[in-house]
Amino acid sequence: SNHQSWVDTSIVQYISRDRLPLTRFFTKFELIYIPIVGQTFYFLDFPMMRRHSKQAVTKNPALAGKDIIEAKRACALLKDKPFTLLNYLEGTRFTPKKRNTQQSPYTHLLKPRAGGLALAINALGDEIDGILDMTIVYPDGVPTYGELWQGKIKRLGVDVRHIEIPDELFASLQDGGYENDSATKEQMFAWVEHLWRQKDERITSMLAEFEE
Template structure:
């Protein structure tokens, strides 16, 4: 693709994405205000259903934009057996802003609308922040270790946010999405966190442990999702917008939610160690899988 064509595609993609986002987020925001002004369960349920429908329309708009790229190929495994009437906890590695687009587009017809755990800063993004608020998505405020040492009263705030948000999801089937690394992967962050993984940052266990503890048996399955952009590993989101993204690899693994995953992560130290070991094992397998995908792609290109 020529630089001129890529630049034109990038500009059109940005404009169309903004228009689709505004067209879908404004009705969601208005509905959210109605829900705030009329705190009645019947109104809440109707508004939530409408907001989820508008989010589905947003996902369809993104899917249409991706179809404008004739070079893009999807390599998907593991969508069998999913149901929009179930509750899911979706764990995924986080490599790029493209991840959110991929998850929305891929799962829009297979599972309930995704609810993301978002960074606090996104609350101030025009249209998107208020729309996510209306959709009951939790905003998480991350604190550094040094800050928590100076302000111990802030410890556990994200866990409490998780608990309150999960209580809202009891009423209707929901997919809770958690990028458990807490941040997008970069080589610099991998070194700073002393990650034992080649392609991943260390996972944070507290949020998903709380979600499993609050919703308990309502989760039908845990979706372990692995994303990889083997031919556009450097700048997948930019390449997606400029029409240069060529291959998206997604592997979905359904993991049973066993009783051993339910427990008091905050106060039970034995459970905390077991849960961290389980999550770290899951993450190690994911790291190996990403290595295998990249190696296979490299060998195919030779």
């Protein structure tokens, strides 16, 4: 999904209700120490990750590959139950300032990051039933969480569609090719960027529909 506001996650949960299993997403392990929020993530079996920065790996090479191991461990907790794993490919919430800073080629999106999705495919493999592309628009401006609770969001648009990933690419990602094979990484970036161009055009079209 594209990502503009903390409201996005609630919208995803609402749209998924009675259609998809409970939505979960990778969370930082440190969030477990936040009262209520951390405990909720823990008891709902959200995959909680201990991530290691490039700087940490440089200082301690033994940490290389730990992210994959940690992801597989986190996902293993979910394999006996259905779930939907939410991934925001932009890695952070969109703002025009962020778009300009990173010189994003898209009008409504930041540059996508393929690593998180590649990691999930590597960790879950054949357990994945399918990949859904969700696009969210707010024609009256990006809302805050407070506005959600106050009932001030009057209009929004959501588009959900099933997408296919090439079998060869999926198999390579499942085998860890994203981390170990430059050709796989390039193919993954090309596939994700193609999806992102389509999503950017879709957002323009969705917003235009509210103007009619």
